[in-house]
Amino acid sequence: MTASWSVIINEFLTGSFSTVISVLKVLIPLMILIEFLQVFHVMEKLSKKLSAVTKVLGLSPPAILPLLVATVMGVTYGAGTLIEMNKKDPLPRKDFILIAVFFFICHGIIETTAIWATVGANAFVISVVRLAIAGIFTMIIARLPIFGEPKYVEVSGEEKAEEKDSDRGGA
Numbered sequence: 001m002t003a004s005w006s007v008i009i010n011e012f013l014t015g016s017f018s019t020v021i022s023v024l025k026v027l028i029p030l031m032i033l034i035e036f037l038q039v040f041h042v043m044e045k046l047s048k049k050l051s052a053v054t055k056v057l058g059l060s061p062p063a064i065l066p067l068l069v070a071t072v073m074g075v076t077y078g079a080g081t082l083i084e085m086n087k088k089d090p091l092p093r094k095d096f097i098l099i100a101v102f103f104f105i106c107h108g109i110i111e112t113t114a115i116w117a118t119v120g121a122n123a124f125v126i127s128v129v130r131l132a133i134a135g136i137f138t139m140i141i142a143r144l145p146i147f148g149e150p151k152y153v154e155v156s157g158e159e160k161a162e163e164k165d166s167d168r169g170g171a
Helices: 003-041 041-049 053-055 061-075 075-088 093-105 110-118 124-144 158-169
Strands: none
Touching: 003 041, 041 053, 041 061, 041 110, 053 061, 053 124, 061 075, 061 093, 075 093, 093 124, 110 124, 124 158
């Protein structure tokens, strides 16, 4: 039994279009919700209430905000938050590594889970398992002996030049 090219192309286009529509039904309302969360500073308020989580994960308290943003909104938003935060108040290198571990395993939990749920997956199981695995790996890595004294990540080369000038007594 063979199918003609027109049937194959028709099935490909209608199937693809149907999938895109299903994904957009989830992502468009989600992006609107994310904008509201940002406008009303919900993530910042939530991060203050979850500061105890940073202790368990081995992170410093300021690291919870980019972790939350990446977990809920995705890696792009989380990385952007991390970069902006680091410009104002640098995070220790350990926090960067631990956030990266958590990002890698568990990012964009709402949108990714919603997409999988549209094809029949159990959203609760996916979310809980991803969060648990990310938390366990982050806690294990935080306690490895590779982390000594906190080392801070440099934002730019300009700061290094300013430090040298201040060490020499110049401006």
